[in-house]
Amino acid sequence: MMNKHRRMSSLAVAVAVALLVAHAPQECRADDEIPFKIAKIYWEYNASANDLGVHVSLDAEDWRSLTVRKPNGRSIFEVEGRGAYRELGMTELFFEGAEPSLDEFPLAGLLKRFPEGEYEIAGRTVDGKDLESDVMFSHAIPAGPVVSAVVGAGNSLVIQWTPVTSPPPGFPAKPITIVGYQVIVGLFLVTVPATTTSVTVPPEFVASLARGTQPYEVLAIEASANQTLTEGTFVLP
Numbered sequence: 001m002m003n004k005h006r007r008m009s010s011l012a013v014a015v016a017v018a019l020l021v022a023h024a025p026q027e028c029r030a031d032d033e034i035p036f037k038i039a040k041i042y043w044e045y046n047a048s049a050n051d052l053g054v055h056v057s058l059d060a061e062d063w064r065s066l067t068v069r070k071p072n073g074r075s076i077f078e079v080e081g082r083g084a085y086r087e088l089g090m091t092e093l094f095f096e097g098a099e100p101s102l103d104e105f106p107l108a109g110l111l112k113r114f115p116e117g118e119y120e121i122a123g124r125t126v127d128g129k130d131l132e133s134d135v136m137f138s139h140a141i142p143a144g145p146v147v148s149a150v151v152g153a154g155n156s157l158v159i160q161w162t163p164v165t166s167p168p169p170g171f172p173a174k175p176i177t178i179v180g181y182q183v184i185v186g187l188f189l190v191t192v193p194a195t196t197t198s199v200t201v202p203p204e205f206v207a208s209l210a211r212g213t214q215p216y217e218v219l220a221i222e223a224s225a226n227q228t229l230t231e232g233t234f235v236l237p
Contacts, residue, residue: 032129033132034125034129034130035131035133036058036060036131036132036133037060037061038058038059039058039121039133039135040056040058040225041055041068041119042054042055042224043055043141043226043227044099044227044229045141045142045144045168045227045228045229046229047143047144047168047228047229047230048144048230049101049231050101050103051099051100051102052099052100052102052110052141053096053099053100054097055095055096055097056077056094057093058092058121058133059093060125061089061091062088062089062091063124063125063131064081064085064090064123064126065078065079065080065081066121066122066124066131067122067123068119068120069120070115070119071115071116071117071118071119073120079093086126087126088126089126107171111172115137116137116138117136118135118137119136119137120133120134120135121133137224138222138224138226139174140172140174140175140176140222140223140224141168141171141174141222141226141228142164142166142167142168142176142178142220142222142227142228143167143168143171143176143220143228144164144168144220144228144230145161145162145164145181145218145220145228145230146161146230147161147232148161148232149216149233149234151235151237154203155203155207156200156203157200157203157206157234158199158201159183159185159198159216159218159232160197160198161181161218161230162197163197164178164228165178176222177223178194178220178223179194179223180192180193180194180221181196181197181219181220182217182218182219183218183219184216184217185201185209185214185215188201209236211237212235212236214233214236216231218232
């Protein structure tokens, strides 16, 4: 994985995905159950490092406990606020699962541990109301975009990539529908529509970077919210 800017940008990535991906309306199962405002479970694949992990992003008002359950009903994540958090509640939560290398942890085994299907996210608010959303989790994982960077005179920098239309070799043969791409260069982050295949980084930002080799990433974001990133580098003279 890349250096510190990857982790600094994780929450921004999750917010951008929430804005891009069109989710089916989530309805309560009973009159006294409230759906989460945001409830997403998705894969992130690093095509450059060949590692894969599951991310979860959710948001609801003043919850004090929640549970994530697989399609078979088995709980795989539980959290409960204590002390002031139990009394006042919490709102947003984003976390990343470990991202093992597929060179060491076979893909088939990882997919088996997180099967496709409807996952239940259930919780309880501080005033005793039930929260519940059913979230579809897919194995439609996009291939990594093929990327390049063109550095020109006057701090000119253009990041380019090829459109993604298929899964990576060896992954489940699922139809892939890209809804957007995201470009990350240090603290610069922009999300663009699926029809875009290049981004011009503002010269004033490029001027602020140190001379020498600099990393960047391009993420392909699928309609299921699954996303795949490719890492690249460019050289500033």
